[in-house]
Amino acid sequence: MSIDTTSDNSPVERRRRPVEGFHWGDFRRNARQVGSAILTFIVIGWLIWRGAEAMEYNWQWYRVQPFFYRVVDGEFIWGPLYWGLLQTIKLAIVSGILAVLIGFVTAFARMSNSRGGGLIATWYLEAIRNTPLLVQLFLFYFVLAPIFGIDRFWSGVLCLAFFEGSFAAEIIRGGIQGVDRGQFEASDSVGLTVKNKYRYIIVPQAMPLILPPLTGLLISLIKHSAIVSVIAVSELTTTGLNLISDTFMAFEIWFIIAGIYLVLTISLSMAVGQLEKKMNVAHKSNNT
Secondary structure (H helix, E strand, O other), X not given: OOXXXXXXOOHHHHHHOOOOOOOHHHHHHHHHHHHHHHHHHHHHHHHHHHHHHHOOOOOOHHHOXXXXXXEEOOEEEEOHHHHHHHHHHHHHHHHHHHHHHHHXXXXXXXXXXXXXXXXXHHHHHHHHHOOOHXXXXXXXXXXXXXXXXXXXXXXHHHHHHHHHHHHHHHHHHHHHHOOOHXXXXXXXXXXXXXXXXXXXXXXHHHHHHHHHHHHHHHHHHHHHHHHHHHHOOOOHHHHHHHHHHHHOOHHHHHHHHHHHHHHHXXXXXXXXXXXXXXHHHHHXXXXX
């Protein structure tokens, strides 16, 4: 929803606007994105293959399938890579949601008239963004977790959430400040409360500006989730390390794990791209 502050909303102008619908351009863009990822994966795979040949590495792809699933006495049993993937997805979803919430709270605190809130938000941003993620993970796990009785999974979730939330806050603040000032003034002129102004007018218009960089942030979060392997959270990377120590199949395992991460990130990027398109269509229809 937006408040019309211009005078070009005549029936003639509305007739001139293109009708939104399926565009082959969107399909081609998604196809290029998938094609580029596949090409990248092929090139990296070829380099790994050549390196392994130079090392006279003995490939053992026939041993990979039980890592995903196996059938024992007619019973279907999921393998360790499947459970590691589920843990990675769970870790990314929970920490991603918390990161976005932390980002919104911090962004509004920085933009508020509260001096204390602004100082706390600024301190949080400077402290988190200017220290290494690994150091923060150790602080969460070895210092804060024993104090508050947090297990290793939630230590990893909270560390990732606060780390990514610091970057999400600046993305959200930049998106809100990118909304035309006339929308703020028009909202105040019709007597909207601050809550309703941001809920119905400002934030919906800021979302198309926020989503693209926020998508990149969430993709980085999925990749950064691998760092929790240092505190033995049983996600995908930890599972891979355990399998390598048991089987010595380093190239096969890392190649598979890289492919899984690639599928996750591309799927997220395409899904958010479709969401962004629908939001743009809804925003334009509200302006008519």
